[in-house]
Amino acid sequence: MKTLHIVNKSPEKPSIMERCLNFSSKGDSLLLIEDAAYFALPSTISKITSRLDALQIKIYALEEDLVARGINKKIHGSIQIVNYEGFVELTTTHNKSSSWY
Numbered sequence: 001m002k003t004l005h006i007v008n009k010s011p012e013k014p015s016i017m018e019r020c021l022n023f024s025s026k027g028d029s030l031l032l033i034e035d036a037a038y039f040a041l042p043s044t045i046s047k048i049t050s051r052l053d054a055l056q057i058k059i060y061a062l063e064e065d066l067v068a069r070g071i072n073k074k075i076h077g078s079i080q081i082v083n084y085e086g087f088v089e090l091t092t093t094h095n096k097s098s099s100w101y
Contacts (some may be wrong), residue, residue, distance in 0.1 A: 004094040005030045008101055010035035011044045020100045021051050029058045031090060037065040040075040049078075057073070062087060 005024060009016040017039065020030070030052070032039050039045055040061040045052075052059060059079045066072035066081065075081070082090065091097055 001024075001095040002011075002093075004031060004097040005029065006031045006033060006097060006099045007036040007039070008034040008099070010038050011047075015100050016100050017048065020098075021048065021055070023098070024057060026055050026056050027057075028055065029060065029090065029094060031087065032059070032061040032079075033065055034062075037061055037066075037069055037071065040066065041071060041095045042074075042076045045076045045079070060086070060090060078085075 003025065005028060007017060007018050007020055007030065009034070017036075021057070024030070039048075060082050061075060061079050063072065063081045063083045066075060072081070
């Protein structure tokens with residue numbers, strides 16, 4: 001059963017991402033929205049890359065939130081950018097979603 005984990009808290013609150021990863025399973029997906037978009041920066045995502053790789057988690061970031069924070073051209077190459085339509089599609093291609101606020 002694939003889960004879409006939606007995180008909105010910035011890396012300044014790492015406990016949210018830590019809890020999310022503790023409840024993630026192999027093959028799940030992670031969507032970074034709002035201030036969690038900062039996790040998409042190479043220096044930030046590198047802190048959790050080994051856990052993401054071990055779980056084979058696909059990482060997505062909401063384009064509008066990247067643009068709003070001026071980081072859309074600076075994100076790590078492994079992160080896929082989605083717009084709101086892509087966000088909706090992710091919710092339909094996963095069995096369930098879990099929001100981490």
